[in-house]
Amino acid sequence: MAEFDTSHVKNVVLLGHAGCGKTTLAECMLFEAGLITRRGTIAEKNTIGDYHELEQERGNSIFSKLMHTKWRGYKINLIDTPGYDDFVGEVISALRVADTGVMLLNAVMGVEVGTDIIWDYTEQFKTPMIFAVNKIDEDNADFDRTVREAKAHFGAKVVVVQYPRQQGAGFHEIIDVLRMTMYKFKDTGGKPEKLPIPDDERARADELHKELIEAVASNDESMMEKYFDKGELDEDEMKNGLKKAMINHDIFPLFCLSAERNMGSGRLMGFIDNVCPSANEMPPQTTRNGQSLPCEASGPACIFVFKTISEPHVGEMSFFKVYSGTVQSGMELENESTGVTEKINQLFLAEGNKRTNTTELVAGDIGATLKLKNTHVNNTLHVRGRNYELQPIEFPPPNMTVAIETLKKGEEEKLSQALHQLREEDPTLIVEVSQELKQTLLHCQGDMHLAVAKWKIEHLHKVDVKFIKPRIPYRETIRRMAEANYRHKKQSGGAGQFGEVFLRIEPWYDGMPDPNGLNVRGRDVHELDWGGKLVYFNCIVGGAIDTRFQPSILKGVMEKMQTGPLTGSYVRDVRVSVYDGKMHPVDSNDISFKIAGLMAFKQAFQQADPQILEPVYQVDVLCPDDLTGAVMGDLQSRRAVVEGIDTQGHFQKVIAKVPLAEMDGYSSSLRSITQGRAKFTMKFFDYVPVPFEEQRRLIDDYSKTAKEELV
Missing domain, CATH: 3.40.50.300 (P-loop containing nucleotide triphosphate hydrolases)
Structure with missing residues (x-):
């Protein structure tokens, strides 16, 4: 008892x-x-x-x-x-x-x-x-x-x-x-x-x-x-x-x-x-489906996992609160999220790093247990026959991002396992393997949060790592209409390849009229995974290109939109109208029209006054009144547009729009200029055009990188 x-x-x-x-x-x-x-x-x-x-x-x-x-x-x-x-x-x-x-x-x-x-x-x-x-x-x-x-x-x-x-x-x-x-x-x-x-x-x-x-x-x-x-x-x-x-x-x-x-x-x-x-x-807990769960020792057993840690030679330890019933060692409880039954083999009372065995915990108490294989933070476990799922903890979004790499080749798998373990213990640390940027990214709350993650990876998981500046997910688009055509022809014995595509590209915006002078026979609107749209019109008349080749042309256009011509970034907000072309009764096939569509799009894009867009974030900085000037000065040095200052309690909230490219190192900079007396949050706002000089620099940098990779 x-x-x-x-x-x-x-x-x-x-x-x-x-x-x-x-x-x-x-x-x-x-x-x-x-x-x-x-x-x-x-x-x-x-x-x-x-x-x-x-x-x-x-x-x-x-x-x-x-x-x-x-x-x-x-x-x-x-x-x-x-x-x-x-x-x-x-x-x-x-x-x-x-x-x-x-x-x-x-x-x-x-x-x-x-x-x-x-x-x-x-x-x-x-x-x-x-x-x-x-x-x-x-x-x-x-x-x-x-x-x-x-x-x-x-x-x-x-x-x-x-x-x-x-x-x-x-x-x-x-x-x-x-x-x-x-x-x-x-x-x-x-x-x-x-x-x-x-x-x-x-x-x-x-x-x-x-x-x-x-x-x-x-x-x-x-x-x-x-x-x-x-x-x-x-x-x-x-x-x-x-x-x-x-x-x-x-x-x-x-x-x-x-x-x-x-x-x-x-x-x-x-x-x-x-x-x-x-x-x-206290008021009883409310489950996600609206049930009331009184905190009574005589009720059905129900626990909520709020924290997990991994300790060497011990394994994963889950900390939980008993919200209903009495939990005893040896009891089997069902995880509402996974449907898996977990056996509570041991129960502990905690005193820092010391654990004391106990046989049961009543409603309202907090304890710990070991080796719940399929249970994580925010999971509810309960006796069979119930469907309790308590309200989860909502963790704040990250404020800082870095890319992480191993110092030694061949340790990528060890790093992946280490990051998985860190994520299990700390839900505010988000790991992302970015296909777009070709980097593994860590999203965290700030410099100290990052330093702790690095310490754990190197000391507990024995993987030496380095943090580098993450690439910026730029976008590319166009500012005027352009037309181009491309003929793909290849003959190498047997069946050849032939396809020719004429297309027009235009900047897309909501409510724009149909393309001037073209007869639209088919429309495809694609919400792009990376934001923005591709609107694809089939304007072929007279059967110059068979309808069955239209998906291949679209596929070629989409493929090139994933590696924009300026910086290799995703392309967005473009309308493509295919209005003419040629095909061969024997040599025309899907691959021919895919290549023709891709190359025609690339040529037209370069002639359509291409524009690089950069992600801009709204940054809110909470700081004491006497530090407002220093905070604003630092933001303005980062190409920020300061939009206003609000009062929040005894603190000032500086509101600014800042390019993501300029936020690298901001956490440590803010801590330095305010002696740790300020706090900031950031959230995505929009993509906006980069300044002309910045666009030229980005294009030059990409060209150099592309040449180095070719060599």
């Missing part, structure tokens, strides 16, 4: 911008609960959370980590997450299964851009949230400014529960306006002494206490009536009111602490077990 029932399991995710102290807080919480006897530190590289070699090398979290602690009859599952937006996939997957989020704010830096980015995801999941202002003990800490910024960014729902009596190196007292108590800590931190609130703080504490009560009461009519009747709410009423308001996203309680000195973590844990909701108190 499980040690904790559903109502006594709390799932908490630690969130915040890089450097705000999440891993250190997790260490405090484990220490306070007695699960570890010594607190590790980032500097000493011995924390439970940041156990990975790469994290210890870099000094910051890269992967989300599942830990758990026991506190006053409750089990608290903790998920520590990275703070850099390059690893946003780790944050989103953790938010998907958490029932409460603790957003840490750095008292020195205030609300940082990473906090705003993460907040958007908490709003999507409607995760009950706690704010914790950390690093109160640092010299430049400013609690009041941080609270003002939090209210400005996240609204008046941010309500102070605690504030520090002192800040900086002298910090050792916290005034709690929910319990109306002062906690006084020793210099070594740990369990505080509980004291009455000093007279010189009484007025401020009373005012904040009243604000807290009014915030709770205003979200519940019955609570408001009690407040009006008594002028006060007792502790149980406050607890129930806070829980309800947090579930509805109506209140975000704010605490203060120093994780480094272990001051305030115990009170935060007490609030988590006393007030924060368990999974069965």
